[in-house]
Amino acid sequence: MVAKLSTKVLNICIASICKSKQLGKAENVLIDGIRLGVLPDIVTYNTLIDAYCRFVSFDAGYAVLYRMNEAGINPDVISYNSLISAAARKCLLSKSLNLFDEMLQRGIHPDVWSYNILMNCLFKLGKPDEANRIFMDIVLGEYSPSPATYNVMINGLCKNGYVNNALALFRNLQRHGFIPQILTYNALINGLCKSRRMGAARKILKEFGELGYEPNAITYTTVMKCCFQCGKFEEGLEILHEMRSKGFTFDGFAYCTVIAALIKTGRIQEANEIIEQMQSNGIEPDLVSYNTLINLYCRQGKLDDALKLLDEIEKEGLECDKYTHTIIIHGLCMAGNFVGAQQHLNYMNTLGFGFNLVAVNCMLDGLGKAGHMDHAMKLFEAMEVKDSFTYTILVHNLCRAGRFLSASKILVSCLKCGFKILRATQRAVIDGLISIGYTNEVRKLKSKIRIARVLH
Known part of the structure; x- marks a missing residue:
């Protein structure tokens, strides 16, 4: 003993x-x-x-x-x-x-946990068919599936893009007496939200409440974020008010979701109010929170406040990521401080981040919008790496500057590289060439666009 x-x-x-x-x-x-x-x-x-x-x-x-x-x-x-x-x-x-x-x-x-773990691994590797075979072995074999088994299956199907199958399994399980857990509902709601099926997600959320369950903060935040991503900002804010009325405590992620959505729609005053609430509730900002705040200050033109937050991030023992520095560079470009933007880009290189295409694209767009097209062209030519956004930004800004022949040449080189440019931007080039009487160039450009579509 x-x-x-x-x-x-x-x-x-x-x-x-x-x-x-x-x-x-x-x-x-x-x-x-x-x-x-x-x-x-x-x-x-x-x-x-x-x-x-x-x-x-x-x-x-x-x-x-x-x-x-x-x-x-x-x-x-x-x-x-x-x-x-x-x-x-x-x-x-x-x-x-x-x-x-x-x-x-x-x-x-x-045991059933051994199979659950293996199923989860297969789903992570993008092998849903093999995971489903194991699931069928459990169901048809001597083992009794646990609620965790069903959660793994529904979550895995959703994450691999099989939301309809996950929903069908969920309904089938309900008919056979399975009582879903909050994790089951969260997995299904998350999958529906990621596939932008807002109506179905709201229906599941409503059903969740009618069964006597209480959705948690994760459930509400998932649906709220989906509303914002789908452009349904009022519905998203309704979810926010519902969360508050039920007494849920917001975490940094939920606050940042709301703040980012308000910033995107230009509702800066409301974003500031949410920030004040976050601070008054004693929420310790994480890097995502700081990035959201820096983005807000940059959009307001408060670059000094944004730069102060960089120091605060270091004091908190956090490390800025590429996104943090890209926001700063974009803010400097918006303020017309291209020298400062270039210096900050060089500073990023000294930190070991390497080439930051998104940040350089921000500079390219800022120079174009400010009318510094010659500077923008030099930057474009010096870029070792380009993507479709790079070409689209330059072509769009050349059109704004009335330099349609140069825009046409850049457009053709983009198509040769296999990149795609928005049809609206292509249309702007064609309309611009027509407006200055270059009909032969228009005919050649249209021919090259058709060939590129066939090849790529």
């Missing part, structure tokens, strides 16, 4: 230390326990397998199996589930399958 109790205490200590990622100390506790005559059991080693897989590497976790063999302890299904899960997190499908085979060879029978 004392030995069992001592081993239990040993396991509690090791689990607690492993959670704090101090695996060296956990090993010392294990050694001290053995010296005192307290022998580890299967729970001890399973705890170490899980910790090494999570905080060191899959190989380090797998190495614990050898130590178990030396100690005369046979691994169980939990040991292998931890290893299969670790391999799945790294999308190492071959290792997951090998571990499955190894488990069977040892005479260890997989």
Whole structure:
């Protein structure tokens, strides 16, 4: 009885230390326990397998199996589930399958969690058909699917673009008495929102409430974000008010979703009010929050305030990403400070970000809109990497400047490279050439556009 109790205490200590990622100390506790005559059991080693897989590497976790063999302890299904899960997190499908085979060879029978983990891995790798076969093996076999099994299936189908199949499975399960969890509804609502099926998402959300469930902040934020992405800003704000009325506490992500949507629609005053609410509620900004605030200040022309936030980000121990610097460069261009934008672009290079095409495109657009077309042309010619946005920006701004022949040449070179330019921009070039009487150029350009469409 004392030995069992001592081993239990040993396991509690090791689990607690492993959670704090101090695996060296956990090993010392294990050694001290053995010296005192307290022998580890299967729970001890399973705890170490899980910790090494999570905080060191899959190989380090797998190495614990050898130590178990030396100690005369046979691994169980939990040991292998931890290893299969670790391999799945790294999308190492071959290792997951090998571990499955190894488990069977040892005479260890997989449980429903083993299959759930494998299904999740297959969905992550974009293999929904194989995941579905495993699901059918569970349903038709001796195992009883758990709610987690259905959640994995519905979430995986949604993320792989099979939203109709996920919805059909969901309805079929309901007819057979399955009671969905909040995770099930969230997965389905998220999938419907990503496929821009706003009506269906709102219907599921309504059904969710009618069944007596209480949607959580994630559910509401998902639907709200979808409303904003679909341009239904009033509906999105209605969701926001509903969240408030139900007393949900906003996190930084929800606040940023609302602020970004308001900025895009030019509702700067309302965006400022939301920022004040976020600050008054004591929400600690993350990098996404800071990027949203910097974007707001740049759009308001408050570049000094935006640059101050860069210092604040460093003080908080966060690291600016490419998007942060791109927002600053775009703000400087909007303010007509192209020297400052170029300097900041050079500063990005010193930080090791490399070539930032989005930021350079911002500069190109800013120069064009400010009427500095010669400068814009020089920048374009110096760019080693270009995309369809690069060409579209330059062609559009050349048309605005009335330089239709130059726009035509850039358009043709774009089509030769296999890039696409918006038809509205192509139309602007053609109409511009017609307006200055270059009908032969129009005929040649139309012919080249037709050929490009055939080739690409």
